[in-house]
Amino acid sequence: MDSYDVVVIGSGHNALIAAAYLARAGKSVLVLENNDRIGGLVRTEELTLPGFKHDVYSSAHPLFTTSQAYADLGADLTARGLRYINTDIPTGVSFSDGRTAILPQAFEAALAEAERLATGDGAVLSQMLASFNPYVEDVFGLFSMDLQSPTAQTMIQRLLRSETGYSPFSKLLFETARNVVSPFQSPVMQAMLAPWVMHLGRTPDEIGSGLWVYLIVLATMGAGMATPEGGSEQLARALGSLISDHGGVIRTQTAATRIVLSNGKASEVHTNTGEAFKVREHVIASVNPDQLYLRLLNDSPQPEHVLQQAKEFRYGRGCVQIHLALSEPPRWPDARFNRIGQPHLTDGLNQCTLAVAQAMAGLLPINPTFTVDCPTNLDPTRAPAGKAIMRVQVLEVPCRPIGDAAGQIAVGDGTWTGDLTQRFVERILAIVERHIPNIPSSVVGLHTITPTSLAQFSPNLGPGDPYGGAHDLAQSYLLSPLPAQPSHRTLVPNIFMLGAATWPGHGINGGSGYIVAKQLLG
Numbered sequence: 001m002d003s004y005d006v007v008v009i010g011s012g013h014n015a016l017i018a019a020a021y022l023a024r025a026g027k028s029v030l031v032l033e034n035n036d037r038i039g040g041l042v043r044t045e046e047l048t049l050p051g052f053k054h055d056v057y058s059s060a061h062p063l064f065t066t067s068q069a070y071a072d073l074g075a076d077l078t079a080r081g082l083r084y085i086n087t088d089i090p091t092g093v094s095f096s097d098g099r100t101a102i103l104p105q106a107f108e109a110a111l112a113e114a115e116r117l118a119t120g121d122g123a124v125l126s127q128m129l130a131s132f133n134p135y136v137e138d139v140f141g142l143f144s145m146d147l148q149s150p151t152a153q154t155m156i157q158r159l160l161r162s163e164t165g166y167s168p169f170s171k172l173l174f175e176t177a178r179n180v181v182s183p184f185q186s187p188v189m190q191a192m193l194a195p196w197v198m199h200l201g202r203t204p205d206e207i208g209s210g211l212w213v214y215l216i217v218l219a220t221m222g223a224g225m226a227t228p229e230g231g232s233e234q235l236a237r238a239l240g241s242l243i244s245d246h247g248g249v250i251r252t253q254t255a256a257t258r259i260v261l262s263n264g265k266a267s268e269v270h271t272n273t274g275e276a277f278k279v280r281e282h283v284i285a286s287v288n289p290d291q292l293y294l295r296l297l298n299d300s301p302q303p304e305h306v307l308q309q310a311k312e313f314r315y316g317r318g319c320v321q322i323h324l325a326l327s328e329p330p331r332w333p334d335a336r337f338n339r340i341g342q343p344h345l346t347d348g349l350n351q352c353t354l355a356v357a358q359a360m361a362g363l364l365p366i367n368p369t370f371t372v373d374c375p376t377n378l379d380p381t382r383a384p385a386g387k388a389i390m391r392v393q394v395l396e397v398p399c400r401p402i403g404d405a406a407g408q409i410a411v412g413d414g415t416w417t418g419d420l421t422q423r424f425v426e427r428i429l430a431i432v433e434r435h436i437p438n439i440p441s442s443v444v445g446l447h448t449i450t451p452t453s454l455a456q457f458s459p460n461l462g463p464g465d466p467y468g469g470a471h472d473l474a475q476s477y478l479l480s481p482l483p484a485q486p487s488h489r490t491l492v493p494n495i496f497m498l499g500a501a502t503w504p505g506h507g508i509n510g511g512s513g514y515i516v517a518k519q520l521l522g
């Protein structure tokens with residue numbers, strides 16, 4: 001039986017980052033991936049037509065380019081072909097009545113844009129950013145730390161307490177995004193900022209979402225909306241090369257099915273190919289607690305309360321992502337959008353939260369708020385000359401719809417069949433047309449990712465949740481991934497968990513990969 005210091009289950013970017021650190025440090029590493037290629041949700045394919053390179057799932061990496069992992073590994077990854085393309089206008093908003101706004105990276109320009117929307121809103125934005133200043137270092141520092149560690153606990157205490165009681169920051173943990181944007185007079189400004197919390201797995205009226213408005217504004221103004229030249233998968237390729245160059249072994253089309261324990265510690269990993277690999281030191285599992293405790297460790301039952309919590313691990317709403325091949329670039333009425341990162345299309349914050357409520361009730365939303373991005377605006381390698389690609393990301397979608405809020409689309413048993421998908425895509429593209437007049441007329445190819453296809457792609461997405469588990473307060477921070485396992489250290493001493501279900505959560509941030517690597521390397 002082949003043996004390795006570390007066996008890594010799954011090859012999402014966090015797992016690859018951890019494997020890269022360990023291989024670089026001289027550990028023998030085996031990475032097992034169920035799919036045909038490494039990278040998990042970091043994947044680029046010619047989904048529609050030859051030469052049109054779509055990011056099948058994730059695209060923008062602003063949280064990764066500002067991470068500790070990128071600071072450490074960036075030079076090695078650049079040497080292996082990873083190059084980021086960025087924009088100075090990370091986001092914006094377009095209303096169907098024609099009003100638009102942008103959030104530039106440049107501080108003064110952002111204030112001027114807010115002021116243009118409503119007198120006084122520039123000062124509100126300035127005050128908002130200034131009020132968060134005392135917390136920035138600790139908050140962003142925590143993204144690369146085990147929240148259970150003594151240093152992190154000290155930082156958390158510092159964030160929560162003030163000289164006379166609790167700090168304004170502590171209130172933010174329970175604030176809604178709606179409340180946070182309410183000081184802005186302009187509904188356009190409110191709708192530019194609050195819907196972003198949906199990309200962090202929250203919703204604008206949800207308790208605890210308010211903090212994430214600050215974080216997204218700071219992150220995008222600080223980092224832009226960096227995307228790898230050639231597509232998101234360049235990150236996985238560069239990480240894969242880094243691992244292989246340091247002797248790491250990568251096996252695709254190989255799923256881990258069982259972890260065998262000896263004397264309470266992981267000693268072997270078995271796969272669906274009938275193989276078994278000996279573990280000399282550690283297992284790193286890029287899986288959710290349901291898979292780890294209920295399937296992979298099924299032969300070595302863990303304490304009952306842990307099994308119960310693993311059973312209760314919840315998934316969030318689904319996602320429909322529409323990939324378009326276009327015969328020409330999108331013709332935005334506001335020319336500033338020709339170099340924008342990822343703007344929302346909306347009819348306002350109330351429309352957004354109504355659509356969320358419909359999705360939470362299991363209904364296809366009538367008028368969702370969603371983002372579009374057009375990577376070819378900044379990266380011409382992604383499509384044949386003169387042509388374009390576009391990604392439309394709709395996050396207010398039930399994984400298994402039980403009805404249609406508009407009463408127009410028959411949902412059957414809730415499976416995203418071709419027919420259901422097509423009808424919903426027509427609804428979305430009709431909305432896009434109100435904002436970008438040459439869509440859908442310039443569409444020459446189309447491919448849709450649905451909750452059903454997400455569920456088929458990876459067990460970590462449950463019934464089709466793009467963010468690998470609900471990220472509401474009860475499943476966040478010190479309660480993630482489980483109250484009984486509030487860190488990356490599992491109940492088995494030499495098994496570590498990383499990925500979207502663990503702190504700092506979903507998104508291309510590399511945080512859990514970095515945290516686990518540091519824990520293993522000491």
Ligand SMILES: Cc1cc2nc3c(=O)[nH]c(=O)nc-3n(C[C@H](O)[C@H](O)[C@H](O)COP(=O)(O)OP(=O)(O)OC[C@H]3O[C@@H](n4cnc5c(N)ncnc54)[C@H](O)[C@@H]3O)c2cc1C
Pocket residue numbers: 009010011012013014015032033034035039040041042056057058059060061062063254255256257286287319321449454457458459460465466467468498499500501505506507508509
């Ligand atoms: C449609 C969509 C769009 C998104 N857009 C963005 C975006 O633009 N920006 C952003 O920051 N985030 C985005 N995200 C979120 C982001 O992609 C994920 O949060 C992130 O990729 C999760 O990374 P991870 O390290 O947890 O691993 P994942 O990418 O989830 O990969 C896990 C891998 O483990 C494998 N695996 C699981 N179990 C086993 C097993 N037993 N044996 C072998 N292999 C196994 C799976 O096959 C999978 O390949 C998007 C997500 C989706 C679905």
